[in-house]
Amino acid sequence: MEKTELATRFDPKDFEERLYDSWEKAGYFTPEADRERPSFSIVIPPPNVTGRLHIGHALVNTLQDILVRWKRMSGFNTLWVPGTDHAGIATQMVVERDLAARGIDRRELGREAFEQEIWKWKEEHGDQIVHQLKRLGVSCDWSRIRFTLDEGLSRAVRRVFVQLFQDDLIYRGLSIVNWCPRCETAISDVEVEYRETNGALYQIRYPSSDGSASLVVATTRPETMLGDTALAVHPDDDRYRHLIGRTARVPLAGREIPIVADPILVDREFGTGVVKVTPSHDKNDYDAGLRNDLPQLKVIDERGRMTAAVPEAFRGMERFEARTAVVRALEEGGSLVESKPYLHSVGHHEKCDTVVEPMVSTQWFVRIEPLAGPAIDAVRKGEIALIPQSWEATYFNWMENIHDWCISRQLWWGHRIPAWYCDACGHLHVAEDAPDGCDSCGSAELRQETDVLDTWFSSSLWPFSTMGWPEKTPDYETFYPTTALVTGWDILFFWVARMIMMGKRFTGQNPFEQVFLHGLVRDEKGQKMSKSKGNVIDPLEVADEFGADAVRFTLAIFAAGRDIPLARNRMQGYSAFATKLWNASRFAMMHVDTTIEDARPIVREDLRPVERWILSRLNSTTQQVNRSLSAFRFDDAANAIYQFFWHEFCDWYIEMAKPVLLERAGDKKTLAQARRVLLEVLDRSLRLLHPFMPFITEEIWLKLGGVEPSIMVASYPVAEEVLEDPGGERLVVMIQQIVTAVRNVRAERGYSPKDRFKLHLQVRDLRNARGIKGSEYLLIELARLDGLEINAGIPDNAHRDQIGGIEIGIELPKKEISAEESARFLKQIEQVEKEIEATRARLADEKFVSKAPAHIVDGARAREAELRQKLEKLRQNLTASPA
């Protein structure tokens, strides 16, 4: 391939879209269902079809893409299945709002026409998020994109529903559920978000029926008193024991209700010790009602209004208006004892923020415990790893206290429950396909259940339904179970736990081996991002500004598992890394005359120490990156590459190579080697970095002339033992330390780099001396010396320092030490003295010497000796200064 120049200016917009198109066209995202090669598969957490890309999507998909690109380059047959979720309530809300803007109510439209409207909306807007994902460079296999309401996935949903029903794991029954009066549907426990809310605590007096006594109860929901069917006290409470079995009268309603004893419901210490019991509108009261055989009186309807069961004055009132009206009436009737402000936790529907109304209703439930058991075991036995592992405790805690799952929703958008009622004989049919007639009485008149399933029901099948289950398709055989799952911890219960339960039950296998639960993206103060706070970072906007690569790299480098405090200037910071990469590559191309493709293999034995050193460092980095990615430590992996590329390769290696590349040192052979190594390191670095920054690495790599047609199908670097070179590393560290020491003196004592001066080295350790011989030009260049001598004496007035085993002397132009400088010397001396004393004390401790491992003790001895030499040098600097 022809090597071409890189533009001086660097703008991601010049190539991001072009490269993405080329990858997609080339089919790199689409694997064959080839069972011979080891596979790596992952399914996307399907974004809502109504979704617009936010920073959380950017994070989860960047992390998945890093894994997928890494595994693909590492030789795995890699599949990443994308798709979207029909998102029952969310989507219905969006389309309802759309219709409302056109003056249409869905109820006028009717169910079928409304469903048509939603499909139309989906066709027009549903792939918006898909386009936005592509902007980030994600390498999903778009040819396999799925939608939870696809025919295939719907078939899987019906199959699962029917089997669970037949196994008695789904039942239909009357129970108290969380009801959203705005959405007019039941919702599950996990969809209720509890929030501290300012309300009031009212104390209400209930007279006993015979008028001889009265009981005061406390409540935050006075309107529900109209539905009270008992008062409850603790059986052992002496204050009230004599009243048990008698009756009281409900103020306003006038009904007579029993006074019952219930030790579970009543806490004697709390409030007055008397509880009003409203079985129809409170979970605990509902349970108490069952225990005490109390009637249920429904006083609030599905739209949140008071029913006909309440006194006429309140009938039809909205529930919060009714609360005010009831309080006023109680006050007027003298039954209100007290009302005071009260902060308490109130359940809200997480989707629409409406206060949830507990309500008795007939719904469909999944009997969850038999499913939870195996799912708990899978994690406990380590078949599935939750990462970070601390989530396992949360998972167990939840799974062990799990409640039956209410799966029916009174919505129009979703998988309609495959159940049919025969009105003639009352028989219930549950089947994958509509029955022709009633099995029991033969009636042809069957009525399908109008409820749809909770969106999460279909999501729970996602890892296998997307692979074609219940058919044993080639994809299913090849890519299921999937390898890893990446998602936010906020849907651990909604989604992850349920996938494990369903996967176990229906495929007999765990749906994945590892679950990485990433943190949630927050703003720089750690607060949730929200439009109302105005602190959102729009991933598309920042991708436009800094490039998709910078956005991805920033997200990766923060993804340690904890929540991520993100700020725009972070993105800006890491976009500088992209620029650095670009410029270093430009430099390389200016000096390298071959391409990756036709470069000759490196003969390591011929290399100078610096070349062996940089290859050795790159090798360690490679090992670190692979190891970190295996452990989902995206932060460590990204940091390792950043550190290596910028601070070792650019800051040191390129500078060390310059004298040779610019032909100020070395012969033709060293020049060829330097060029070759420069190309090699750049090539490997680009491949190493590609999963994190796919666009810029491809753009540069193609211009360097890679063997493969794209970096994304090139091989991922792996560590090779032959590249390790501890000797080379030691030598270069030594050189770096000497150079730094000289630069330090120069900067601290105000000798501009233009002033050249002499450096003398006195060598104590002969091995190091021999190493430095041959590398003198590096010291001269990097420290900007005009000469140096090895093993020469150091003049009395030179500045001295001690580095490892080497003493250096820096001969300075005559210049007095200022008061400031001598103060600094004294401070250094003091620090060294302190450290010597600490080390000496340690070595004087007989227990330390006898118990600590030998290499620690030896290290301390060496350290002390070194420090003493250093101290001597520092003192000389102070006294030998030419005053």
Add this chain to the structure above:
RNA sequence: GCGGGGUUAGCUCAGCGGUAGAGCAUCUGCCUUACACGCAGAGGGCCGGGGGUUCGAAUCCCUCACCCCGCACCA
């Protein structure tokens, strides 16, 4: 109440048994022909308090304080 996490440099965090780290920010020099989105140098931390284990603790254990997050309760 149950469970989890946090407290390390000005900020955001990593380190989790052997001499305190990164990025950003700060200060001081430099436009040294890849890069000023840069280079070089520097300053800055009793690693939340107390106790224990250990030759040795930011790292392990206990305890206290404060902060965050789940779940449950909240008449």
